Amino acid sequence: MNESAAPGRVGDVRRRNLSLVLDSIARTGDAKPSRAQLAAGTGLTKAAVSSLVADLVESGLVSEVGLYRDGERGRPGQGLELSARRGVVGMEINVDYLAVGLVDLGGNLRFHSTVESRNRGLAPDKVMERLGALTAEVKAAAAAENIAILGGGLAVPGLVDEQRNVVVSAPNLHWEREQLNPQSLLEGAPLGVRLSNEANSAALGELWYGAGQPDFLYVSGEVGVGGGVIIASELYTGPGGSAGELGHIVVHPEGPACSCGGSGCLETFAGQEAIFEAAGTPAGSLGERTHLLLGALAAEDPRATKAVHDAGRYLGIALASSARLMDIEAVVLGGHFALLADWLKPSLLSSLERYAPGLLDPSRLTVSGLEHSGTLLGAAGQVIRSVIESPFEFLLASKLA
Numbered sequence: 001m002n003e004s005a006a007p008g009r010v011g012d013v014r015r016r017n018l019s020l021v022l023d024s025i026a027r028t029g030d031a032k033p034s035r036a037q038l039a040a041g042t043g044l045t046k047a048a049v050s051s052l053v054a055d056l057v058e059s060g061l062v063s064e065v066g067l068y069r070d071g072e073r074g075r076p077g078q079g080l081e082l083s084a085r086r087g088v089v090g091m092e093i094n095v096d097y098l099a100v101g102l103v104d105l106g107g108n109l110r111f112h113s114t115v116e117s118r119n120r121g122l123a124p125d126k127v128m129e130r131l132g133a134l135t136a137e138v139k140a141a142a143a144a145e146n147i148a149i150l151g152g153g154l155a156v157p158g159l160v161d162e163q164r165n166v167v168v169s170a171p172n173l174h175w176e177r178e179q180l181n182p183q184s185l186l187e188g189a190p191l192g193v194r195l196s197n198e199a200n201s202a203a204l205g206e207l208w209y210g211a212g213q214p215d216f217l218y219v220s221g222e223v224g225v226g227g228g229v230i231i232a233s234e235l236y237t238g239p240g241g242s243a244g245e246l247g248h249i250v251v252h253p254e255g256p257a258c259s260c261g262g263s264g265c266l267e268t269f270a271g272q273e274a275i276f277e278a279a280g281t282p283a284g285s286l287g288e289r290t291h292l293l294l295g296a297l298a299a300e301d302p303r304a305t306k307a308v309h310d311a312g313r314y315l316g317i318a319l320a321s322s323a324r325l326m327d328i329e330a331v332v333l334g335g336h337f338a339l340l341a342d343w344l345k346p347s348l349l350s351s352l353e354r355y356a357p358g359l360l361d362p363s364r365l366t367v368s369g370l371e372h373s374g375t376l377l378g379a380a381g382q383v384i385r386s387v388i389e390s391p392f393e394f395l396l397a398s399k400l401a
Contacts (some may be wrong), residue, residue, distance in 0.1 A: 014052075015392035017044060021392045025062060032065055032079030053080060059395050060086050060148065063106065063386065081108045083324050088383045089138050089152035089186060090376030092198060093127055095120050095172045095223040096224040096286045100134045100212075101376035102142055102149075106208050109373055111141040116285050120223075121174045124167070128180065135185045136211045149312055150387065150394075151191025153379030154182045154208075155201040157224050159242050162195050171225045171259035191394070197373050199244060200235055202334055202368075203260045205378030207235075208385070210332070210370050216367075217328045218325055219246060219315070221335030224259070225267045229326070247271065266318045270311040272336050278307035279324020292340070297343050305343065311346040316351020322358045332363040334374055 020042050025033060032356060039049045048334055056062040063085065064078040082105035092099040102111040113134060135152075142149050158170025167178045177258070182193035203218035209228050220226040225247030227235040237243050246271040247267035248260050255264030268274055272286075272338050279288045279296060280303050296304035315337070333341055349362050366376055387394050 009050065015390075017042075017048065018052055018055065018391045018395070019153065019389055020044070021049060021062065022056060022082075026082055026192050032081050034077030034079060036077055038080070042164070050104075055395055059391075060392070061391060062103045071102055076371065078381075086150055087142055087147045088191075088230060088380040089135065089142075089189075089193075090201075090378075090380035091185065091193075091374045092151060092201075092379065093119060093130060093173075094129060094155070094198065095157065095158045098127075098131050098134055098378060099139050099372070100131070101373060101380065102147065103140050103377060103380035103384070104147065105376065105387070107381065107384070110145065111376065112373060113137055113139055114372065116287065119173055123176045124180055125174060128182075130183070132185055132217070137185075149186060149189050151189045152186045153182075153192040153196060153201065153381070153382045153383050154180070154185070154193055154199040155196050155375050155379040157222060157226065160195050160197055161241075165195050167195075171261075173216070187249060191383055191387070194380055194386075196226075197226070197237075197241075197249035198222070199226025200228045200237060201376075201378035201382070202226075202246075202370075202374040203230055203332075203378065204235055204381055205229075205370055205374035205376070205386045206332055206368055206379045207233060208380075209377045210368055210374065211366065213330055215328075216330040216332050217244070217246070217319070217326075218320060218332045218334060219319075219337055221270070221272065221333070221337035222301055222366065223272045225271050225315075227322075227324045246318055246322065249321060251317045252313045266314055266376075269314040270337075271274050271348050273338070275307050275311050278310065279304040280307075290336070294339070297340070304341065308340055308343045309347045311349045312347035313342075315344070316348040317355055319360070320352055320354075323356050329384065331360065331365050334368040334370070335372070 024038055035049050039046045060083055062080055063083045065081055067077045068268055084104045087102050087104045090101045090103055097114055098117045099114040101108055101109050156167055159168040161168055165180050167175050169176055182195055186193055199220035202220050206218050215229050218228040227244035227246030229244045248265045250264045252264040256266040256268045257263050259270050276289050281293050334337050352360055
């Protein structure tokens with residue numbers, strides 16, 4: 001589309017075209033397109049692309065890299081990429097740990113730190129204080145590498161009201177309608193801090209920085225069990241924001257009480273603590289218990305093997321119901337389900353075949369390769385995507401600052 005011929009006000013056209021160019025650069029990944037290639041790919045004139053790129057480079061969102069020829073003739077062009085000198089902080093509060101990471105605009109995790117922290121029942125202010133101390137490490141790492149922090153994303157294991165920064169319900173933390181002040185974690189960051197659900201953030205991390213398939217159910221395994229639904233490369237949260245609550249699907253009507261107030265939920269059989277207890281794993285830190293469980297599984301300990309086998313069986317029941325209801329084409333396992341996949345998958349697949357025969361191809365049940373960084377990447381990625389989709393607003397804010 002020629003910029004001068006586009007309908008609407010000039011400002012609206014430029015706003016749209018800035019997003020088009022920045023998104024095109026983001027989608028090419030390591031290809032590092034030149035201005036001429038962007039013009040050919042977007043349909044904009046070379047002059048229009050050069051003007052737009054100049055603004056994006058000046059703002060620090062885009063960097064020029066290298067010199068190469070598009071063909072045998074003409075001057076060499078410079079490649080373009082999302083800047084490695086601008087970053088977003090991903091942060092996660094979970095039941096037994098806190099995590100932070102620095103993600104540059106290209107999606108590279110430049111710094112990552114996780115510390116064990118017993119957050120269940122702890123006042124939100126105290127947890128935020130601990131997270132603030134950890135976030136200070138990210139700021140120092142960013143300063144050392146000359147990376148400007150644009151904003152942050154904070155993920156928690158519960159239902160959130162993003163607009164009001166309220167954790168509506170996080171049963172495993174014992175939080176109900178708790179007001180947070182995430183902006184205090186990154187004072188002065190131009191884009192602020194965005195609050196999100198942990199499983200949804202992990203699903204988005206998988207979408208943008210993992211396998212990248214357009215339709216899947218992400219299964220998050222922590223103390224709780226969560227799910228993130230991706231449809232046509234978009235996160236589906238439902239009208240109330242609570243879609244994907246896989247951990248609270250009832251898999252055994254006469255099962256034990258759950259933190260949600262119900263009973264027989266998947267979480268009571270396949271959550272991290274449920275597996276530790278069933279396996280007879282001694283009390284200790286998360287790292288210690290995980291190490292002991294993996295050791296017991298490797299040694300073919302009957303109790304540990306049965307605990308994980310049962311967790312896989314019940315997870316298969318929940319996925320069978322989900323697949324029938326939502327026509328799910330693929331499932332990605334994350335968290336402790338990814339860690340236990342070798343022992344978990346046989347009973348999971350057997351359960352799926354029994355309760356939903358032929359509905360989910362075993363080859364479409366995969367394990368996340370992002371390990372425990374998926375949530376941080378997704379939390380930060382939501383802020384990065386907001387810049388890519390609306391760079392005009394960022395440029396305007398930068399000029400007014």
